[in-house]
Amino acid sequence: MSGVSDDPPSCYREFAEPLMTKSELIAELSAAHPHLGARHIELIVQTILSEISGALARGDRVEIRGFGAFVVKKRDARQGRNPRTGSAVSVEEKTIPFFKAGKELRERVNAHATRRG
Secondary structure, eight states, X not given: OXXXXXXXXXXXXXXXXXXXXXXXXXXXXHXXXXXXXXXXXXXXXXXHHHHHHHHHXXXXXXXXXXXEEEEEEEEOOEEEEOTTTOOEXXXXXXXXXXEEEOHHHHHHHHHHHHHHX
């Protein structure tokens, strides 16, 4: 048994924008794995996030099977508009992080949404 439940975490709130902060994630993992100390779990979470961030900064793709893939996409330079004044603004080329959910994650989210709705 993996200890992973299909039920949403307790911090999943019934309002328009459900939110789980990093500290809430650490608390959930600590509750699910009491044999690990909260400091160890915090270090694990921080290490994973740091490695993903570092890989993206290098332009690498990060794929977590069953969860999804993090990639960096390039946006070309373009002419934009200042929403306040309507004047043309030059927007420089930039790269942005992008997440694409994997099949298992999409199915799990959709199954939960149909149970709630």
